[in-house]
Amino acid sequence: MxxxxxxxxxxxxxxxIAFHIIFPSFTIGLASYLAVLEGMWxxxxxxxxxxxxxxxxxxxxxxxxxxxxxxxxxxxxxGANWSVFSAVAAPVIGPLLAFEVLTAFFLEASFLGIMLFGxxxxxxxxxxTATVLVAIGTLISAFWIVSANSWMQHPTGFTTLPNxxxxxxxxxxxxxxxxxxARFAHMTLAAYLTTALVIGAASAWRLLKDxxxxxxxxxxxxxxxxxxxVAPLQLLVGDISGKSVGQLQPAKLAAIEAFWDTRAEQPFHxxxxxxxxxxxxxxxxxxxxxxxxxxxxxxxxxxxGLKSFEPRDRPPVALVFWAFRVMxxxxxxxxxxxxxxxxxxxxxxxxxxRLYLRAAVAMGPAGFVAVIAGWMVAEVGRQPWVIYGVxxxxxxxxxxxxxxxxxxxLGFLTVYAIIFxxxxxxxxxxxxxxxxxxxxxxxxxxxxxGSALAAxxxxxx
Numbered sequence: 001m002x003x004x005x006x007x008x009x010x011x012x013x014x015x016x017i018a019f020h021i022i023f024p025s026f027t028i029g030l031a032s033y034l035a036v037l038e039g040m041w042x043x044x045x046x047x048x049x050x051x052x053x054x055x056x057x058x059x060x061x062x063x064x065x066x067x068x069x070x071x072x073x074x075x076x077x078x079g080a081n082w083s084v085f086s087a088v089a090a091p092v093i094g095p096l097l098a099f100e101v102l103t104a105f106f107l108e109a110s111f112l113g114i115m116l117f118g119x120x121x122x123x124x125x126x127x128x129t130a131t132v133l134v135a136i137g138t139l140i141s142a143f144w145i146v147s148a149n150s151w152m153q154h155p156t157g158f159t160t161l162p163n164x165x166x167x168x169x170x171x172x173x174x175x176x177x178x179x180x181x182a183r184f185a186h187m188t189l190a191a192y193l194t195t196a197l198v199i200g201a202a203s204a205w206r207l208l209k210d211x212x213x214x215x216x217x218x219x220x221x222x223x224x225x226x227x228x229x230v231a232p233l234q235l236l237v238g239d240i241s242g243k244s245v246g247q248l249q250p251a252k253l254a255a256i257e258a259f260w261d262t263r264a265e266q267p268f269h270x271x272x273x274x275x276x277x278x279x280x281x282x283x284x285x286x287x288x289x290x291x292x293x294x295x296x297x298x299x300x301x302x303x304x305g306l307k308s309f310e311p312r313d314r315p316p317v318a319l320v321f322w323a324f325r326v327m328x329x330x331x332x333x334x335x336x337x338x339x340x341x342x343x344x345x346x347x348x349x350x351x352x353x354r355l356y357l358r359a360a361v362a363m364g365p366a367g368f369v370a371v372i373a374g375w376m377v378a379e380v381g382r383q384p385w386v387i388y389g390v391x392x393x394x395x396x397x398x399x400x401x402x403x404x405x406x407x408x409x410l411g412f413l414t415v416y417a418i419i420f421x422x423x424x425x426x427x428x429x430x431x432x433x434x435x436x437x438x439x440x441x442x443x444x445x446x447x448x449x450g451s452a453l454a455a456x457x458x459x460x461x
Contacts, residue, residue, distance in 0.1 A: 006397050008405035009081040012412060014379070016074060018372050019416050023067030025371045028142055028188070029195025030060045031135035033222075034115075038128050048218050055215070055435035056199070059427055061116055064108075066423045070416065081405065085386055085396035091167045092158055092174060093148055100144035108137035139188065146187050150180035152387050153378065154248045166390070179248055182241040183378075189234045190374065193334060194367025196226035200337075201364025202431040204357040211351045215435040220341075220350060220360070227338025235331060239294075245381075246295050246303070249388060251313060252381035254306045255320040257291055258284070261305040266291035271325075274317040279307055315383045323376040330370040337363055 034056060041049035075097075079086050114122060114130035122130070157173025158166050168174045200223030206216040246253040253259075258274040258281055259266055268290035273282040289299040296303055306314050337359060344350040351357065382388055386396040430437075 005400045005402045005405050006394055008402055008409055009397050009400070010393070012405060012409040013074075013077060013081065015409070016070070016077060016412055016416070018375070019420065020067065020070040020074060021371060021375060022368050023063050023070065024138070024142070025187075025191045025194045025368065026198065027060060027063050027067055028138040028191035029193075030056060030063065031131075031138045032192070033195055033199065034060060035128075035132045035135045036222075038131050042124055042128055048214050051215050051435050052219055055430075057116065059430055061112075062423060062427055064112070066419065069419065073412075080408075081398050081400065082386070082396050083398040085391065088164060088391060088396075089152075089166055089387060091165065092151065092155075095168075096144055096148040096151070096175070100141055100148075104137045104141035104144060107140065108134050111137070142187055142191070143184060146184045147175050147177070147180055149378070150177040150183050151175075153177070153183075153382060154179050155387055155390055160390075166387075179241070179244050182237060182244055185237045186234070186241050186374075189230055189237060190367070190371050192226060192230050193234060194371060196223045196230065197334070197363055197365075197367040198431075199223045200227065200341075200360045201362075204360035205432065206434045207351045208354065208357050208361070213434065213436070217349075217351055219435075221345060223360075224338060224341035224345060224350060227334055228342040229338070231331065231334040231338045235335065238328075238331070242295070243297075249382065250304045251306065251309050251315060252320070252377075253295060254304055254309075255315045255317045255381050256324045256377060257295060257303075258317060258321045259291065259303055259305040260307050262302065262308050263305070264292060264300050264302045265289045266295070266301075266303045268294060269321075272321065274321050276311075276314065276317055279311075313384065315381050320377055320381045323373040323380070327370045327373040327377065330366045330373075333363065333366065334370075 034053060037049050037053040037056070040046070041053060111130040111133045114127065115134050118127055118130065151174055154177050155166075156177055157168055157170035159169050160166055199219050203216040203220035203223060206213050207220060210216075242253070242256075245256070255274075257266070258269050258272045260280050265288070267284075267286035267288050269281070270285045270287065272284035272286075274280075275282050292301040292303055293299045295301070306317065340356060341350050341360075344353055344356055384392050384394065386393045
């Protein structure tokens with residue numbers, strides 16, 4: 001394999017975007033969780049919800065900041081390493097990214113300050129409103145980012161000018177690409193599951209030390225509710241999204257399933273070793289006819305294989321094939337964790353099962369791994385196109401030298417390793433200490449005892 005500027009640029013962008021997506025996939029779900037906690041506290045006046053809110057608010061603030069820091073660089077990277085793509089697609093992609101800033105980032109930035117520091121400066125209703133608006137802002141941000149990416153996966157509503165530039169002619173079709181609804185739902189549910197797994201793991205860790213800690217018992221039950229409901233729903237949404245891939249990007253579907261020949265009654269490959277050099281699988285463990293049933297809805301459905309595409313139009317098969325199976329395998333494990341936890345909750349109490357608590361701790365990072373694996377399927381499976389069927393990745397890169405890109409890649413690796421290590425270690429330390437560590441007592445006795453505002457500390461920590 002030749003290590004040229006194109007390959008290094010792809011590796012650099014893959015590294016930075018994979019690093020960045022860790023934080024939005026967590027904060028999207030965590031913002032909604034905070035809104036639920038504060039709402040439950042205001043309604044029930046149960047101090048457990050307030051303690052959990054203050055605890056997870058600190059972690060949200062750190063994660064949100066790290067997400068912003070790691071995301072800002074992507075805009076500059078697109079311009080520096082992918083200048084041809086920027087010039088050609090800017091009239092379409094540019095407004096979508098601008099809408100994300102105007103409608104989501106400004107909303108989050110405006111109300112995040114109130115959410116973090118407005119305890120004694122605004123009333124409880126306004127503070128809760130700020131929390132809800134920040135949660136909505138994270139979802140709006142995901143909306144625009146997934147919309148832009150979905151357009152790149154299946155571009156519609158545009159035309160090509162004589163000079164090769166792309167312009168939008170129907171913004172509704174640009175924003176709502178055919179693959180967008182299922183992909184947006186899939187990403188949103190993935191974020192909620194990722195957050196629930198982290199909350200479940202942190203709660204289980206505390207309960208292994210103190211099985212009677214009320215805050216951790218409550219948060220574990222809330223996490224189990226998300227596992228049990230959202231994980232099976234995610235499987236359904238993922239199946240819908242996968243079927244749309246078969247219609248819109250048949251080469252990607254063939255790579256996902258390692259189908260090489262076009263035929264009916266395709267097998268489902270549980271495991272395989274796809275090899276592009278021989279245009280086949282060196283070995284495979286398969287279930288006959290199940291591949292056609294899953295991807296086409298019938299065992300008789302004819303599914304296109306990779307050999308029906310020119311070799312230069314085939315995506316890297318092995319990486320897509322295995323990334324998909326990692327994602328699905330973890331999804332099945334999440335469903336199992338949810339059903340197991342629901343059964344324990346119904347029978348007795350999940351905190352009494354140390355085996356379940358250990359399993360919940362072990363599954364804590366699973367959401368992040370599944371999200372990264374899913375995006376690998378989406379992005380690597382789209383190759384060799386940066387805009388599917390319109391602009392090839394090789395034609396979208398800037399005219400840089402390999403040395404220039406390798407230097408910036410090394411810099412990113414170093415800086416991101418430091419940011420990730422420090423930030424994540426601090427977050428893990430906070431989670432290990434638990435909701436009661438460092439909590440502040442209510443102040444301002446002149447306020448009405450027992451009121452929601454009087455119960456709020458001056459600073460969330």
